[in-house]
Amino acid sequence: GNSVTQMEGPVTLSEEAFLTINCTYTATGYPSLFWYVQYPGEGLQLLLKATKADDKGSNKGFEATYRKETTSFHLEKGSVQVSDSAVYFCALKKGDKIIFGKGTRLHILP
Amino acid sequence: DADVTQTPRNRITKTGKRIMLECSQTKGHDRMYWYRQDPGLGLRLIYYSFDVKDINKGEISDGYSVSRQAQAKFSLSLESAIPNQTALYFCATSDLGLAAREDEQFFGPGTRLTVL
Numbered sequence: 001g002n003s004v005t006q007m008e009g010p011v012t013l014s015e016e017a018f019l020t021i022n023c024t025y026t027a028t029g030y031p032s033l034f035w036y037v038q039y040p041g042e043g044l045q046l047l048l049k050a051t052k053a054d055d056k057g058s059n060k061g062f063e064a065t066y067r068k069e070t071t072s073f074h075l076e077k078g079s080v081q082v083s084d085s086a087v088y089f090c091a092l093k094k095g096d097k098i099i100f101g102k103g104t105r106l107h108i109l110p
Numbered sequence: 111d112a113d114v115t116q117t118p119r120n121r122i123t124k125t126g127k128r129i130m131l132e133c134s135q136t137k138g139h140d141r142m143y144w145y146r147q148d149p150g151l152g153l154r155l156i157y158y159s160f161d162v163k164d165i166n167k168g169e170i171s172d173g174y175s176v177s178r179q180a181q182a183k184f185s186l187s188l189e190s191a192i193p194n195q196t197a198l199y200f201c202a203t204s205d206l207g208l209a210a211r212e213d214e215q216f217f218g219p220g221t222r223l224t225v226l
Contacts, residue, residue: 043217102152
């Protein structure tokens with residue numbers, strides 16, 4: 001069946017460090033892929049998305065590229081800020097439902 | 111004002127009690143969802159509804175029921191709460207747009223439920 005696997009956290013980095021959060025998926029066909037972010041005390045909100053192979057989603061300095069050949073959608077940011085501290089969820093959409101990964105907690109130290 | 115609201119935001123109850131969590135939205139979306147979030151398990155779908163007359167079970171519907179009272183309202187009930195239903199519960203909405211593959215979900219702020 002369809003599934004999403006993302007790296008376990010927590011991930012702790014210093015401000016201005018480079019960030020990668022790995023995400024791989026299992027699905028038939030061509031799902032749409034998403035990254036959602038959950039800030040403390042809030043619900044999830046869409047960070048970026050990609051709907052076909054080689055698409056790059058980007059927002060707020062974050063990027064992720066839809067890699068069909070490696071079934072991956074890794075999240076990257078060149079220089080993280082303290083305000084990026086949150087839980088990040090990789091997700092895929094196939095048909096009518098979205099399947100979420102387990103989430104990766106990110107801590108950024110000043 | 112928030113587009114997706116949930117009440118209550120926090121609730122502590124005892125085993126065996128009936129609990130209702132409510133969700134309202136002003137986005138005009140037809141589709142609504144209930145999820146629970148547990149540490150290390152991510153989000154799991156409990157129930158979803160694609161319109162007022164359509165209710166579907168998700169992956170963990172046992173012990174829960176829902177009611178879609180109107181397009182804008184979707185309630186989740188625990189008929190007889192048990193401690194392993196202690197979790198963070200989220201309501202979400204989405205719209206079936208022309209580019210359905212791109213449809214995102216919009217989440218409420220969550221309800222933290224503790225069952226003693």
